[in-house]
Amino acid sequence: xxxxxxxxxxxxxxxxxxxxxxxxxxxxxxxxxxxxxxxxxxxxxxxxxxxxxxxxxxxxxxxxxxxxxxxxxxxxxxxxxxxxxxxxxxxxxxxxxxxxxxxxxxxxxxxxxxxxxxxxxxxxxxxxxxxxxxxxxxxxxxxxxxxxxxxxxxxxxxxxxxxxxxxxxxxxxxxxxxxxxxxxxxxxxxxxxxxxxxxxxxxxxxxxxxxxxxxxxxxxxxxxxxxxxxxxxxxxxxxxxxxxxxxxxxxxxxxxxxxxxxxxxxxxxxxxxxxxxxxxxxxxxxxxxxxxxxxxxxxxxxxxxxxxxxxxxxxxxxxxxxxxxxxxxxxxxxxxxxxxxxxxxxxxxxxxxxxxxxxxxxxxxxxxxxxxxxxxxxxxxxxxxxxxxxxxxxxxxxxxxxxxxxxxxxxxxxxxxxxxxxxx
RNA sequence: GGUGAGGUGGCUGAGCGGUCGAAAGCGGCGCUUUGCUAAAGCGUUGUACCUCAAAAGGGUACCGAGGGUUCGAAUCCCUCCCUCACCGCCA
Numbered sequence: 001x002x003x004x005x006x007x008x009x010x011x012x013x014x015x016x017x018x019x020x021x022x023x024x025x026x027x028x029x030x031x032x033x034x035x036x037x038x039x040x041x042x043x044x045x046x047x048x049x050x051x052x053x054x055x056x057x058x059x060x061x062x063x064x065x066x067x068x069x070x071x072x073x074x075x076x077x078x079x080x081x082x083x084x085x086x087x088x089x090x091x092x093x094x095x096x097x098x099x100x101x102x103x104x105x106x107x108x109x110x111x112x113x114x115x116x117x118x119x120x121x122x123x124x125x126x127x128x129x130x131x132x133x134x135x136x137x138x139x140x141x142x143x144x145x146x147x148x149x150x151x152x153x154x155x156x157x158x159x160x161x162x163x164x165x166x167x168x169x170x171x172x173x174x175x176x177x178x179x180x181x182x183x184x185x186x187x188x189x190x191x192x193x194x195x196x197x198x199x200x201x202x203x204x205x206x207x208x209x210x211x212x213x214x215x216x217x218x219x220x221x222x223x224x225x226x227x228x229x230x231x232x233x234x235x236x237x238x239x240x241x242x243x244x245x246x247x248x249x250x251x252x253x254x255x256x257x258x259x260x261x262x263x264x265x266x267x268x269x270x271x272x273x274x275x276x277x278x279x280x281x282x283x284x285x286x287x288x289x290x291x292x293x294x295x296x297x298x299x300x301x302x303x304x305x306x307x308x309x310x311x312x313x314x315x316x317x318x319x320x321x322x323x324x325x326x327x328x329x330x331x332x333x334x335x336x337x338x339x340x341x342x343x344x345x346x347x348x349x350x351x352x353x354x355x356x357x358x359x360x361x362x363x364x365x366x367x368x369x370x371x372x373x374x375x376x377x378x379x380x381x382x383x384x385x386x387x388x389x390x391x392x393x394x395x396x397x398x399x400x401x402x403x404x405x406x407x408x409x410x411x412x413x414x415x416x417x418x419x420x421x422x423x424x
Numbered sequence: 425g426g427u428g429a430g431g432u433g434g435c436u437g438a439g440c441g442g443u444c445g446a447a448a449g450c451g452g453c454g455c456u457u458u459g460c461u462a463a464a465g466c467g468u469u470g471u472a473c474c475u476c477a478a479a480a481g482g483g484u485a486c487c488g489a490g491g492g493u494u495c496g497a498a499u500c501c502c503u504c505c506c507u508c509a510c511c512g513c514c515a
Contacts, residue, residue, distance in 0.1 A: 044474055047484040054484090057496040061442040074495040081495075375453085377471080
């Protein structure tokens with residue numbers, strides 16, 4: 001959510017920044033400003049009426065204390081009370097309209113973000129390693145996993161439908177080993193605090209991080225009773241942990257790592273990546289979240305991205321890091337790096353991590369603040385990034401380390417976790 | 425799921441339906457005293473929003489949330505949320 005004061009004071013700046021995302025956001029800005037003017041007009045009127053009532057009621061109290069008649073004033077206040085009820089209703093409605101409009105407006109891209117129309121304009125900021133070459137035709141993960149008995153696609157679909165997978169045997173062990181490896185890495189080497197948050201959250205939490213209200217249909221699973229939502233990412237519960245709190249500045253930055261399942265409808269992606277485990281409705285992910293001051297957030301984003309990249313470096317997986325241009329930026333993000341790992345069996349890069357600085361966009365929605373050195377309460381900045389998504393890491397890993405005989409020669413960091421060096 | 429207790433300012437903790445944004449204590453900040461510290465004394469100390477060109481000033485709201493009663497609600501009534509305790513059930 002953007003600061004309404006910024007919209008009021010620099011509407012042209014906001015319009016210009018939003019325009020770089022593409023689409024018609026200017027008319028939304030106009031609608032918000034009109035609504036804001038109207039809201040303030042009614043609110044000021046209401047406050048005057050309230051002041052009247054307070055004053056008159058006090059007078060009535062004084063008259064009564066002196067046993068003097070007060071019926072006339074009482075009639076007057078009763079009338080004022082009716083006006084107040086009507087105005088209060090109007091203010092509530094105006095507030096709600098304005099809030100809804102603001103909640104549906106995306107974040108401003110950071111000034112450093114390259115301007116571009118879509119994903120084609122995303123610059124590659126660095127590349128690590130090289131795509132491995134094979135003296136045989138590289139097989140894809142579906143082939144490998146099925147042959148080795150690592151994943152049971154058919155039976156998962158039988159019980160849950162398409163888009164669900166079941167890791168089995170060494171496949172399940174490999175995923176568990178990866179989770180353990182990732183958590184240990186981020187806790188022990190990168191200084192994150194491990195958290196194991198709820199997988200079901202209230203609506204407010206989803207609104208706080210920006211999944212709602214805009215993406216209700218496309219993205220999220222809600223429970224029938226409407227009270228709780230299945231998290232699409234650990235970003236939701238973890239970023240919201242300190243919502244509605246004022247943190248001491250000395251506590252920042254706060255660094256969290258969490259392993260959770262993620263549940264996604266993927267309604268907007270029908271027909272894409274339907275086979276295999278590239279795009280599924282439920283997957284595991286190790287997520288990194290930071291709560292910082294505005295002064296350090298962009299530097300923390302660089303570190304967070306580097307922390308995620310370390311995963312791929314340690315596992316010896318070729319990857320590239322791209323920066324999302326303005327047209328490809330997510331709703332809540334001011335700046336995002338995507339990390340894409342090479343999948344030899346696919347012959348393409350797969351997004352395994354998306355590292356974003358949401359600046360104060362989420363913090364304003366969730367009322368997350370810190371007390372600065374001068375004692376003023378200011379909004380925190382929030383960041384998140386995958387460290388990393390499990391299924392796609394799994395894909396890249398087995399496709400990269402496949403041998404001619406279809407076995408998987410695991411990289412050294414996983415040996416202790418999996419207790420074997422080769423999956424065959 | 426059942427029963428009971430309770431949710432007040434940074435914390436502890438008062439609060440008869442009117443003068444309560446809220447006593448008192450602690451903590452924080454400032455000043456005085458002091459060579460320094462300690463101690464003491466005095467003062468000050470919430471958030472959001474509206475108004476104002478800005479500051480100053482003025483105003484409104486907020487005592488878990490939302491409704492209701494009333495001329496007037498922290499105070500009375502209802503619903504919900506949450507916390508704590510005990511019981512039941514359960515991984």
